Amino acid sequence: MNKSDSERIAGILSEFGYEQTEIEKEADLLIINTCSIRQLSADKAYSKLGVWGKWKKTRPELKIGICGCVAQQDKEKVRQRAPYIDLVFGTHNIYELPTLIKQIEEDEKVCAITNTPVVCNQNDFKIIRKQDTVNAWIPIIEGCNNFCTYCVVPFTRGRERSRRPEEIIQEAKNIIKEGFKEITLLGQNVDSYGKDFKGENITLANLLRGLNKIEGNFRIRFVTSYPSDITDDLIDAVEECDKVCKYFHIPMQSGNSHILEEMNRHYTKAQYYQIVSKIRNRFPDVAITSDFIAGFPGETEEEFQDTLNAIDELELDYSNTAAYSPRVFTKAGKMVDKFLSEEIKYERLERLNEKNREVCLKSNEKFVGKVLNVLVESKTEKDGKVILNSRAGNNKIVHFEDETKNIGDFVDVKITKAQTWCLYGEPIR
Ligand code: SAH
Ligand code: SF4
Numbered sequence: 001m002n003k004s005d006s007e008r009i010a011g012i013l014s015e016f017g018y019e020q021t022e023i024e025k026e027a028d029l030l031i032i033n034t035c036s037i038r039q040l041s042a043d044k045a046y047s048k049l050g051v052w053g054k055w056k057k058t059r060p061e062l063k064i065g066i067c068g069c070v071a072q073q074d075k076e077k078v079r080q081r082a083p084y085i086d087l088v089f090g091t092h093n094i095y096e097l098p099t100l101i102k103q104i105e106e107d108e109k110v111c112a113i114t115n116t117p118v119v120c121n122q123n124d125f126k127i128i129r130k131q132d133t134v135n136a137w138i139p140i141i142e143g144c145n146n147f148c149t150y151c152v153v154p155f156t157r158g159r160e161r162s163r164r165p166e167e168i169i170q171e172a173k174n175i176i177k178e179g180f181k182e183i184t185l186l187g188q189n190v191d192s193y194g195k196d197f198k199g200e201n202i203t204l205a206n207l208l209r210g211l212n213k214i215e216g217n218f219r220i221r222f223v224t225s226y227p228s229d230i231t232d233d234l235i236d237a238v239e240e241c242d243k244v245c246k247y248f249h250i251p252m253q254s255g256n257s258h259i260l261e262e263m264n265r266h267y268t269k270a271q272y273y274q275i276v277s278k279i280r281n282r283f284p285d286v287a288i289t290s291d292f293i294a295g296f297p298g299e300t301e302e303e304f305q306d307t308l309n310a311i312d313e314l315e316l317d318y319s320n321t322a323a324y325s326p327r328v329f330t331k332a333g334k335m336v337d338k339f340l341s342e343e344i345k346y347e348r349l350e351r352l353n354e355k356n357r358e359v360c361l362k363s364n365e366k367f368v369g370k371v372l373n374v375l376v377e378s379k380t381e382k383d384g385k386v387i388l389n390s391r392a393g394n395n396k397i398v399h400f401e402d403e404t405k406n407i408g409d410f411v412d413v414k415i416t417k418a419q420t421w422c423l424y425g426e427p428i429r
Helices: 002-015 039-058 069-081 094-105 122-126 153-157 165-177 204-212 232-240 257-262 269-282 301-314 342-365
Strands: 029-034 063-068 087-089 110-112 135-139 182-186 219-223 247-249 287-294 318-323 371-382 385-392 397-400 410-418 423-427
Touching (some): 002 029, 029 069, 039 063, 039 069, 063 094, 069 087, 269 287, 318 342, 371 397
Parallel strands (some): 063 087, 087 110, 135 182, 182 219
Antiparallel strands (some): 371 410
């Protein structure tokens, strides 16, 4: 979501005569788009601002801005830590940028943070400066209503708001015309898509069906799915639509039902297992990835073991992992007496990562000997040879050599070797 927001910010700025520079130190305007999902991400943002603040001492005309979730969360307090900042704007204020930029150009100190979105018109969505050449991000729903007890997102991104399907389909058509080969639909919980358009039968499944009709050789992905919100109709739509990748990212967070309840996740371990088996039965080569948190407040060693066992039993293809990080405004952030020590959290995280590496390798090995259709994303040179870096529909990274192929090409590749994080193969001619 941040990547997508950054593309929109870059797009708006380019309308105002700004160009992106490759050399950070030479910029006239520096904006950091921040994430506050964990303390580490927020700390990184402030340390970057510290470096920029030093530059401003010798170049007072340099303008510095901060946006994203840290800005939304800390508001004016950002200036207590970094008083030299010219511009602070929140997650709801991106479309105010044209006005805000004029204000800072006139040497005003600006802080634009609202709790409800500053409405954009449809044209605003067209000014996007894409950073990638093959994949384009399309936000379909913003915000979240779930209030998982550990998570700051509902506080920094607000309540769920879906974009109209006509608007999304038009944006996708433009993107495909521009030559992009993949679109990724984004949302904190894509399964909630359309629920705010009551009674109109606007769902993710129907949106996929609509997008699948767009002509052209491209593929469609969507992230993130909420386990208990995945409907049979969505699974049917993924099966029906040839352009939709057979890949699901379904964060489980914990393999223990008591911890899931403490997290305010609306499913049990058994329900999560049912969803995974339903999807695996339908799509043989599907990849299912997940997110897990180690060391949630009060988590016992046995409860943590349930997470390790779940990863094994479910044969998950890959998981994002994190040690629990207390967040402001959240319920779990107030469970201070149940907080685990840093040692315990990081020791569990290490075991979680070890398990992840183990199942990833196992998952990759299943594909040796199989043929996967991949999309070439980039090229690298190694020992005088050109290696094509590509991604299969199920999100597996595949490296291969083929002098006749280029970035943006779809290729059938026979997998010859598996490593923990990637596959190697040979093109089928
Ligand atoms: N909407 C998605 C997740 C968005 S946040 C979902 O419901 O799954 C991305 C991931 O960050 C989460 O899945 C979770 O694993 C992790 N995360 C969120 N808050 C966290 C916290 N306080 N500490 C550690 N990890 C956290
Ligand atoms: Fe955060 Fe839960 Fe919403 Fe995901 S579903 S963004 S984890 S509150």
